Amino acid sequence: MNDRYIMIHYGELGTKGNNKKAFVAQLNKNIRHALKNFDVNVTYDHDHTFVDFSGEAEPIISRLKDVSGIQRISLVYKLPRDLEILKQKSLELIKEAEGKTFKVEAKRTDKTYPLSSPEIERAIASIILKNTSFKVDVHNPDIKVFVQMRNDASYVYLNTVSGAGGYPLGMNGKVLMLLSGGIDSPVASYLLLRRGIKIECLHFASPPYTSTAVIDKLEDIIGKLSYYQEDIKLHIVPFTKLQEEIYNHVDEPYCITIMRRMMVRIASIYAKKTNCLAIATGESVGQVASQTLNSIQVINSVTNFPILRPLCTLDKLDIIKISKQIGTYDISIRPHEDCCTIFAPKKPKTKPKEEECLYYEKRFDYETFVNECVENIETIQFKSGEKVE
Numbered sequence: 001m002n003d004r005y006i007m008i009h010y011g012e013l014g015t016k017g018n019n020k021k022a023f024v025a026q027l028n029k030n031i032r033h034a035l036k037n038f039d040v041n042v043t044y045d046h047d048h049t050f051v052d053f054s055g056e057a058e059p060i061i062s063r064l065k066d067v068s069g070i071q072r073i074s075l076v077y078k079l080p081r082d083l084e085i086l087k088q089k090s091l092e093l094i095k096e097a098e099g100k101t102f103k104v105e106a107k108r109t110d111k112t113y114p115l116s117s118p119e120i121e122r123a124i125a126s127i128i129l130k131n132t133s134f135k136v137d138v139h140n141p142d143i144k145v146f147v148q149m150r151n152d153a154s155y156v157y158l159n160t161v162s163g164a165g166g167y168p169l170g171m172n173g174k175v176l177m178l179l180s181g182g183i184d185s186p187v188a189s190y191l192l193l194r195r196g197i198k199i200e201c202l203h204f205a206s207p208p209y210t211s212t213a214v215i216d217k218l219e220d221i222i223g224k225l226s227y228y229q230e231d232i233k234l235h236i237v238p239f240t241k242l243q244e245e246i247y248n249h250v251d252e253p254y255c256i257t258i259m260r261r262m263m264v265r266i267a268s269i270y271a272k273k274t275n276c277l278a279i280a281t282g283e284s285v286g287q288v289a290s291q292t293l294n295s296i297q298v299i300n301s302v303t304n305f306p307i308l309r310p311l312c313t314l315d316k317l318d319i320i321k322i323s324k325q326i327g328t329y330d331i332s333i334r335p336h337e338d339c340c341t342i343f344a345p346k347k348p349k350t351k352p353k354e355e356e357c358l359y360y361e362k363r364f365d366y367e368t369f370v371n372e373c374v375e376n377i378e379t380i381q382f383k384s385g386e387k388v389e
């Protein structure tokens, strides 16, 4: 017996008490889904998931790194409960590892095993010290050798790989993500997904001012996001009429603020309809005129729905870095017209006032247009990045 397994350590789930069972079940459902293209057998207990596999471990570990709710991932070796075999395997593994210092951490879940954990640790450390140039460092070792003595077998593994952390997707409800074709909102979507929050996407389109090229971009972006969430809905709001009304009735410096207030009104109504518990955007404080705290306050005040802004404190360079990492950057920078940029005023208000907004909004019957937008939303359903007709 000398089997390799991938062992998955649960993340913050550990603290979830009574909910733990549901969390573990959801996580394992997500793990099975993520590994559907691999030849694996997934089993789990209260504390760990074991992935039995053949072939290379690396592609599987790399896929698992993006599954939210996983704290750590280790390639473990299952051995007979024989200290000699355990010592030899530990030695063999550390010889292949890079570093100068090590520490052994033993855990004995089978309390009837004759040696205590410190005794097992000492036995393994001494064979490593005798046969390699590794030195012991208990505080900050380069390599940790983990061994477990369980009822059925013994296990040994070296350093573990960090997982995505967070919660399993589906355990934290769903939000309505305002998705533009830009750089920021796909990154915000990704951060929510990594946290275990499901998304549905809402896009404001203003044809003929905006072209269908935006929708092509969004489809490609959703293709990337579907790596984290298999089924994604894209809701498209026909925004043209309302936008024209705004520009016919509102003085230029207030156009963007009023437009965003309308977006939030529409999103709030639609979030309720789709059972989303919050709205989310790719806004980052101070990035542009409509994202100063003053603007955010005035835009936010039209709803009592929570608006999540995962990028709120991030620097543009950090956002770009993440967008490159998740593969949306090259899609986002493809040129397109956005409803925000088309009508962008030369001098937008950076400190808009609520009273002024109310004054402009009295000039036209915006509610009718808002409701019309909501009624005419069209939905495209995606599965694994492909449109479902």
Ligand code: ATP
Pocket: 177, 178, 179, 180, 181, 182, 183, 184, 185, 186, 202, 203, 204, 205, 280, 281, 282, 283, 287, 288, 290, 338, 339, 340
């Ligand atoms: P992004 O790169 O996400 O477009 P941005 O820096 O260009 O962001 P804005 O265009 O001001 O900033 O948009 C701020 C946020 O408002 C976006 O991140 C997105 O959540 C939302 N938003 C903007 N335009 C649209 C749109 N046409 N449809 C849906 N949401 C939008």
Ligand code: MG
Pocket: 180, 181, 182, 338, 340
């Ligand atoms: Mg934009």
